[in-house]
Amino acid sequence: MANLPQTSAPIYEALERFRRNRVVPFDVPGHKHGRGNPELVELLGDRCVSIDVNSMKPLDNLCHPVSVIKEAEELAAEAFGAEHAFLMVGGTTSSVQSMILSCCKKDDKIILPRNVHRSVINAIVLCGAKPVYVNPEVDQKLGISLGMKLEAVERAIRENPDAVAVFVNNPTYYGICSNLKEIVKKAHEKEMKVLVDEAHGTHFYFGKALPVSAMEAGADMTSVSMHKSGGSLTQSSFLLTGKGMNAGYVRQIINLTQTTSGSYLLLSSLDISRRNLALRGEEAFERVINLAEYARTEINQIDNYYAFGRELVNGDSIYDFDPTKLSIHTLDIGLAGIEVYDILRDEYDIQIEFGDLGNVLAYLSIGDRKQEVERLVSALADLKRRYQKDKTGMLSQEYISPKVVMTPQESFYAEKESLPIRETKGRICNEFVMCYPPGIPILAPGEEVTDAIIDYILYAKEKGCSLTGPEDEHIERLNVLKR
Known part of the structure; x- marks a missing residue:
């Protein structure tokens, strides 16, 4: 664990030393402390632009940290009760994808609720894992999806003993939590890893009268959106690992997709925000x-x-x-x-x-x-x-159980054709459709298009939801598999 106290912020302190030294820059970025882009300085301020710098020995390297970034990771791990913490500059999307890619290879099964963020299914497209969906309960009055029932998770584990991991949203965007401790216990009994999307639960680590955190519940990996409730800059996140995870291998997985030019504005914001919360x-x-x-x-x-x-x-x-x-x-x-x-x-x-x-x-x-x-x-x-007006005829359902026909990877890379949405009933979708936020797919690759889904998409569009995902920017056509 960390040799430094939680009052330390090693990345921030190293940047301050760098700024005071007035180093002459013959490296990137090309704005050269803002001198080459005065409008950027006017927007962000001289102090901010002057510490938008590249990796160098005094500032460490995000891909292979050995000094100040490593110290910041150790302090974060201590603050969150984790075995290891990784500073992530690609948002919690990058953290979620790194979790799945660390545990799943092609044809591996992963048990998960269907109301996951699109980053989860994107990762499954990339690695070729096979999702085993546990459909969440739905509150019919509120029209929102809930957590995973323990019985449903147990059944999925029992019916898929070869699954390698169980993925849990905790909490959901609406604040709903599953019985995480028991899910971890049941999964570990069958030697399955537990991965948690804790994007909306940063504060669980720093407050009383709050639900159990993923690390406290014994999860193997969790993604924590510090930029949401933790106060850091947008796009900054932590990936936390528990005991038994190979941190060196996880770092290799992260480096497959994360930038080699990590922003020191984001890294220092994680460092300072961790200190603030601790x-x-x-x-x-x-x-x-x-x-x-x-x-x-x-x-x-x-x-x-x-x-x-x-x-x-x-x-x-x-x-x-x-x-x-x-x-x-x-x-x-x-x-x-x-x-x-x-x-x-x-x-x-x-x-x-x-x-x-x-x-x-x-x-x-x-x-x-x-x-x-x-x-x-x-x-x-x-x-x-x-x-206020009469609510007659309004749709309420936020979640529609999908009909899964193929794996996300198989369908995403299959030959496709574009059809008007109303003509896609019964066809297999090749792309995503979702309202953003929250970014939970209404349709994902490999799922059958139904009347209920078509009605939902058109109704959501009519009401003004920000629909994203399809190739067609006007959301009038869908890509489906060619027959």
Whole structure:
């Protein structure tokens, strides 16, 4: 573990030494501390641009760290209770893909819920693993997918004893947690690795009254989005490993896809943010929980909104709930979540995280204050007064169970043709379709297109969801396998 105290930030401190030394740059980047690009300096500031530098001996190398980056990794591992921590500059997408590529090879089976982020299925396309989907439970009133029932995971393990890993979302975007400790126990009994997408659970490591973290639950690997609730710069993330994982091999896997020119702005932001959470995280996230509880109470006093919380916990498909998540069900005011999302931005200058067909998510974290929460509550009350309408005929389902016909890799690389969406019923999809955020595929390669999926895509498009994935930028055609 780290020889340095958690008050240290070795990458940041090395950059400060570098800046003070006024080194003459005959290396990249070509803006040369901003002198060659004054508009960039005007945008980001001299201090920021002056430390946008390349790897060099005093600053270590992300691909093979031996000094300050290695020290930062050791401090992060200690802070998160992990055996090893890797600093990731390709977002949690890169972390998730590295987890899967570290454990799965072609034709290996991996057990996972279908409501995963697209990065998971992208990794399966790359390595050729075979997904064994455990369809999540769905809350019919809220229209959201929940966690994996322990019984369903046990059945998948029993029926697929040759699977190499179990993948878990914990928490989901909506704050839903599965019974992670028991899933880890059941998987380890059959010598399967447990990989956790903990993109929305950074704070689990630094707060009381929060669900169990992946490392505490005994998971083998987990991906932690420091830039979400942890306060670092966008695109920065940690990949954590537990006991028994070969850190040298994981590093090799990371280096297959991660840049050799890691941004020191991102690396130093991870370093500083880890220090901030290690020193002040518990107190900070207690404030976030209190803010979220206050917001839920106030919003639930406005008729026809439902800001849901721990009352949903059922001990299985909702084993626990992340109390920092402020998710609000909007259908009872006659508006889809994406419509509320658009109105809040366009009419009230409030940007929330995302809206789906029935809910919105306001992401609360260490930078939020009570006055902003009060502004959101007031806006929701006014929005309801101005825009409420009859909800008859509105769709609510956020998750549709897929019909899997082929592996993602087989279908992604198969010969394809482009058809208008309405003519694709019964065909096998060759690409992704999803609303982003949250980036969970409605359709993934290898899945059959059904009437329900076609209706969902067209309805989501009509309501204003930001659809991504297909080759056709207008989302009017889909690529399907040629017959």
